[in-house]
Amino acid sequence: MNLQNRIERGLEQAITFATAGGKPPKVCAAVRHAVFPGGARIRPRLCLAVALASGDRNPDAATAAATAIELLHCASLVHDDLPCFDDSDLRRGRSSVHAEFGEPLAVLAGDGLIVSAFETLARGCAQAPETLGPLVTTIGRAVGTPHGLVAGQAWESEPEIDLRDYHRAKTASLFTGATAAGAIASNADPLKWLELGEALGAAYQVADDLRDTAATIEELGKPVGQDVAHARPNAVEELGLAGAVTLLQETVRKAADAIPECAGADMLRQLILGEAKRLVPKKLAQSAA
Template sequence: MDAATRIEQALERAVGRAAAPGAPPKLAAALRHAVFPGGARVRPQLSLAVARACGDDTPALSDAAAAAIELLHCASLVHDDLPCFDDAELRRGKPTVHAVYGEPLGLLAGDALIVLAFESLAQAGAAMPQRLPALSVTVARAVGVPGGLVAGQAWESEPRPDLARYQRAKTGALFVAASVAGAVAAGADPGPWRGLGERLGEAYQIADDLRDALCTPEELGKPVGRDAALGRPSAVAEFGLEGAGARLQQLLGAAVDAIPAVPGAPELQQLVLLQAKRLTPKRLAPVSVA
């Protein structure tokens, strides 16, 4: 089965467990709305690709790790879109969860997705309990405090955020966790896999900043120019368009170099190259990572 199918099926199993008979119908619908249809699923793709490169001896656990990471990503999007943060009406070209279901259900859908991520891990962990503690801690740290996604978002409420720490927490941590969790789920030493996640995470953040500055709302399926409008720290504000573009190119090359020499390395290189193409805004010269 290809990676994309495994990811969608794992997400379907997880959301199906929550949006089951007996669930409040609007919340169940809000959960589906938040997760399907997805974006590029780049984090679970990375997680599953690393698990495969490490032998993938317990596919149910690899799938659950990938799904957990995507559910947490979706949770963060739903909460980031709420009125007290971005107040966004549009996401992936359709109305945001709170725009459709109201603010209370937007907040609750995000909460439910966080819980569902850890429930999915625990459920799959029954088949290989000795891997569950490290796997859950890896995923929790990537989204929690002091260094995960929630901490990253909270730096926006500080008077003098450190750009590097902010971006590492807000975007980088979940990429690192995707890479590390793939290895842990497959019973491999996660150490050699951190570098790949770190570089891809940083590249992704810079690409996101560039797209926010360069793209049209139609191209992105969401409002643009938000960083500048909200005075948020951004690679474009810090390095300029050209500087940020050069840094993106450099990081994608470094990501390819960071892939350990394992049998599955070519598949992973393909994934990074594909992401490189997808991440580069059309208004910048194509990024070469060969």
């Protein structure tokens, strides 16, 4: 089973549990709308790639970790789109959850996905119970405070924002959690994989800043120019377009170089380089060609 099929199967199983019986019907529909169809699934793919590179000793635990990470990512998107944050009616090329189902159901759907993520971890670690505690701690830290997704979102309410702290919490934290979780699920040392997660997360955020500045709505499937509209820090604003592109190239190289020696190093390197190309806005890629 390839990584994408493994992830989609894990997500389908998790959402089936979360919506068992189909009641209440509206919130069940909102939960499914938030997860399917998905995006690139880069975070769970990274988690599984590290697990495979580390021997994939507990595949159920690794799949559960990857699934939980994607559920938490989807929950963050649901909440990020709400009127109190980005007020975005578009996500992945269609209506965001609150635009489709209303704000109350969007809040509940996001909350439900967070709970489902940790339930999924508990079920998936039944055959490897020694991994459950470390996985819950690692993934929980990646999405909570003081350095996870919640902190990243909270920085947007501060009068002054340090770009590195903001990016590290809002984006890099879940990449770091993904690499560490993949290693933990395979009984490998997560510390060997932290540099990769941090570098890839930093690269992804710079790419996101570039896309917010230079891509189109059709290309992204969501509104662009959000950082300017909401007065948020942005690598392009701080470094200029050329400087941000240079920073992206540097951080991608750093991520590729951070892969530790392992059987799956080539697979991981190709995953990183392929994802980096996908993230560059088309007009920037064409001008560089």
